[in-house]
Amino acid sequence: MNVKKLLFLCALLGAFALAFWLLPPGALSLDSVRAHHQALLAQVQRFPLQSAALYFALYVLVSALSIPGAAILTLLGGALFTLWEATLLVSFASTLGATLAMLVSRYLLRDWVQRRFARQMRTVNEGMDRDGAFYLFALRLMPLFPFFMVNLLAGLTRLSVGRYWWVSQLAMLPATIIFLNAGRELGKLTSLHDILSPGTIIAFTLLGLLPLATRWLFSRFSHTSL
Template sequence: MRDDRMDEAGPRDDNRSPWRHAPLAAIITAAIVGYFTLGDYLSFDTLRDNREALLAYRDAHYPLLALLFVAVYFVIVAFSLPGAAVASVTGGFLFGLTLGTMFNVVAASLGAFAIFWAARTGLGRALAARMEASKGTIKRLKAGLHENEISVLFLLRLVPAVPFFVANLLPALVGVKFRNFAFTTVLGIIPGAIVFTWIGVGLGEVFDRGESPDMSLLWEPQIIGPLLGLSALAALPIVVRALRGQKEV
């Protein structure tokens, strides 16, 4: 006769295993180490010093360099290493606007998925379960989040003030659906990816002048304006639902 208590004990033991936190712990550790050790290497200076070698390698081994670029960018995002902006600009420098944007979106999305999975596997699962079992304000907040999940996730992607790592980690900790996270990640990072890639397309001329790319362009009205407009559009369903709720009350 099967002992249901043993079956129930197994999953509880597995959920309490400290190993479930290993993926997220590895990411946090790598992010801290990378912050102090890789900042000088993943920089525009390094790109400028190696530009001729990279361009020659691209011309000789285009598919291989594309794969290597996506792999390196994925590692940078997945482990929250410094240099994500440099990688995005490099995509435009090496592969042009169309392919550079595509490679940037693919690599950044896969890296975001990795962070989400790592957080959801351990800490995120425990926090989501506690929120599900909670009452009062936390329960209402969770219900509101799920009701506006797509809009909130788009806002996290489109608002420039939200760090990319936070937009990857926070959704996993509050129990959002992965399919919604994946959908909003891929679409939500496209506008920013186009801007960074576009800067990279003209990077050769910037280097020829002995300058570094001016990342302050990201805050110019013609750039930040459309991003804020998209953010407002993403927030519109939340506002409409809130107004409807007030009318019903």
């Protein structure tokens, strides 16, 4: 690892340490946000622009550093802001955070992975060049794949930043709106499992796989016709 990457890694570890100092264990829990809901709501009503900016910055920080708690922050956004305000804040903050996390993975790891696993990555790169947006769309919609893992894996590929941004923002929007709506009933929630039912998870999975399946069927049909 060269000096620049080593310094960047040290800065990243420092950011982790600062984030955990600012967000002690339990700060981003359902019980914690419920307990402070009314006090936070009063602050939002008193300082709406400052509160929105602080919420946006916190969301980007949590997403970029892959700190557990993004789902709780989404619920809190639904409880503190109107639906359209919260949708704008969370959609852009989560996408910005995800893109920063992907760029960190790309800067620190991609060159080494591409060299170390050149033969395997050649196949991956060809697939991502051809169907990368469809794979990313599917992974983003499937709740089974952790948010941080998708960012990490995408950083190892040659998927362009622009495509990564718009596909992520589009694919994460349905779950964002569901969580924001759930946040409007924050006091009634007992766990995150109350939000995504098995039926919803299956529906998201099928929706994510639909573009890939359609592309595969089209390719197969075209090949057969020729």
